[in-house]
Amino acid sequence: MNELGRQARAAAAELAMAAPGDKNAALQAIAEALEDRRSEIRAANDRDLDQGRAEGLDDALLDRLELNDARIDAMIEGLRQITALPDPVGEITGMDYRPSGIQVGRMRVPLGVIGIIYESRPNVTIDAAALCLKSGNASILRGGKEALHSNQAIAACVRAGLEQAGLPPAAVQVVETIDRAAVGALLKMKQHVDVIIPRGGKGLIERVSAEATIPVIKHLDGICHVYIDDQADLDKARAIALNAKTRRYGVCNAMETLLVAEGVAETVLPDLASAYQDKGVELRGCPRSRAIVPSMRAASEEDWSTEYLAPILSVRVVPDMDAAIEHINRYGSHHTDSMVSENITRARRFLAAVDSSSVMINASTAFADGFEYGLGAEIGISTDKIHVRGPVGLEGLTSQKYIVLGDGHTRP
Numbered sequence: 001m002n003e004l005g006r007q008a009r010a011a012a013a014e015l016a017m018a019a020p021g022d023k024n025a026a027l028q029a030i031a032e033a034l035e036d037r038r039s040e041i042r043a044a045n046d047r048d049l050d051q052g053r054a055e056g057l058d059d060a061l062l063d064r065l066e067l068n069d070a071r072i073d074a075m076i077e078g079l080r081q082i083t084a085l086p087d088p089v090g091e092i093t094g095m096d097y098r099p100s101g102i103q104v105g106r107m108r109v110p111l112g113v114i115g116i117i118y119e120s121r122p123n124v125t126i127d128a129a130a131l132c133l134k135s136g137n138a139s140i141l142r143g144g145k146e147a148l149h150s151n152q153a154i155a156a157c158v159r160a161g162l163e164q165a166g167l168p169p170a171a172v173q174v175v176e177t178i179d180r181a182a183v184g185a186l187l188k189m190k191q192h193v194d195v196i197i198p199r200g201g202k203g204l205i206e207r208v209s210a211e212a213t214i215p216v217i218k219h220l221d222g223i224c225h226v227y228i229d230d231q232a233d234l235d236k237a238r239a240i241a242l243n244a245k246t247r248r249y250g251v252c253n254a255m256e257t258l259l260v261a262e263g264v265a266e267t268v269l270p271d272l273a274s275a276y277q278d279k280g281v282e283l284r285g286c287p288r289s290r291a292i293v294p295s296m297r298a299a300s301e302e303d304w305s306t307e308y309l310a311p312i313l314s315v316r317v318v319p320d321m322d323a324a325i326e327h328i329n330r331y332g333s334h335h336t337d338s339m340v341s342e343n344i345t346r347a348r349r350f351l352a353a354v355d356s357s358s359v360m361i362n363a364s365t366a367f368a369d370g371f372e373y374g375l376g377a378e379i380g381i382s383t384d385k386i387h388v389r390g391p392v393g394l395e396g397l398t399s400q401k402y403i404v405l406g407d408g409h410t411r412p
Helices: 002-016 020-036 038-054 059-065 069-084 123-134 145-165 181-186 202-211 234-246 262-278 287-292 301-305 321-331 344-353
Strands: 092-097 103-110 113-118 138-142 172-174 195-199 224-228 255-261 282-285 312-318 336-340 358-361 398-405
Touching (some): 002 103, 002 113, 002 138, 002 172, 020 123, 020 145, 038 059, 038 069, 059 145, 113 181, 138 181, 224 234, 234 255, 234 262, 234 336, 255 262, 255 321, 262 282, 262 287, 262 312, 287 312, 301 312, 301 321, 321 336, 344 358
Parallel strands (some): 113 138, 113 195, 224 255, 255 312, 282 312, 336 358
Antiparallel strands (some): 092 103
16 A cells, blocks of 8 residues: 555656646546447446345445446546546636735645545546546545456556556556455555545445544535425426435435425325335325325434435425424535525525535435536535535645745845
8 A cells, every 4th residue: 555655646746747638638548448448347347246236235335336338428428528627737816916016826736646435336436537637636546345346447447548648557546455454554644645535335434534644525424405495386396306316316415305395295295205105215204294194104313314325215394494494404414405496585595594515496406416517527525614515526626825926025
């Protein structure tokens, strides 16, 4: 691990000075390698899926692990979007003259070496590699054992692209061992690694947060809400509430709690409950919800603060928007929350009052994604408030330093 770190630090110094055209050439070459080696990637992924089924991985984890053609297409499109984005490195802003005559501004610079620890989703390998590369950072990637073969196949594409563009292969390194001790070592490599980004389950992120001696960019839970206001368009509400929960269950932007204003609960809940039942979603409701839909199971206090990552949904009827905001800020994870309403005044208040990294009006929480936000891809979603919040794209992987221009100026 120390050798990986030394190589990454040397590559980071080279990347920080790389021309935008060279980085873009590498990204384009990686995209072409993914297309050319699609069958090899699918075969490697099939090995991981077969092994996962044999080891009893649940459906949500298998879904996160799968690389079908649509997801490979999305990886390639993400690379092309990142290629087309402006290069943030070297951007100078705020150059102002001070009374002394000097000019003071800020220049955007890479963070350096980024360690990324993730589970299940092999597409994270390409997203992380591409975003770190474009933002001038070297990366050390440690994927989960369940995606070992998929990650190795993708890493081969990344190496090919770097070599074709004349950039150091050590700019992106995938840890080949599945030994958990490698994670422990990575979390304490302060001399080689500048930032750690964990992507995975709550257990992984809790471990990283507890053990890391390096700054961490993270989110712990994705307890997302949709609130249906009593001034909502109920057709929109139905579509949003279904999509937010059932598009994919095992993702952090899936809705886990549905809040419904009591003024429309008797109208909207029976129809929604029937639609959820058709899709196999188990509903756990408050007493008021169960009075309207008796087939719901009783929700416990624990349900309101649970990220299910499964076809389970907690449902609560609330008096009004203020009660919905109070519930979200108390039980939510500051990830993504949405309100369905045609009342603009209420919508603006909801946007201001809900303390989450993404707050939405009349849109599904499923849109909380770097790709959908125009970032090309994301390296994670941060619910922290320092440095970066929300989907972490290119700008989130850079910092700023002050630059000062003078002409022989001295300070009296």
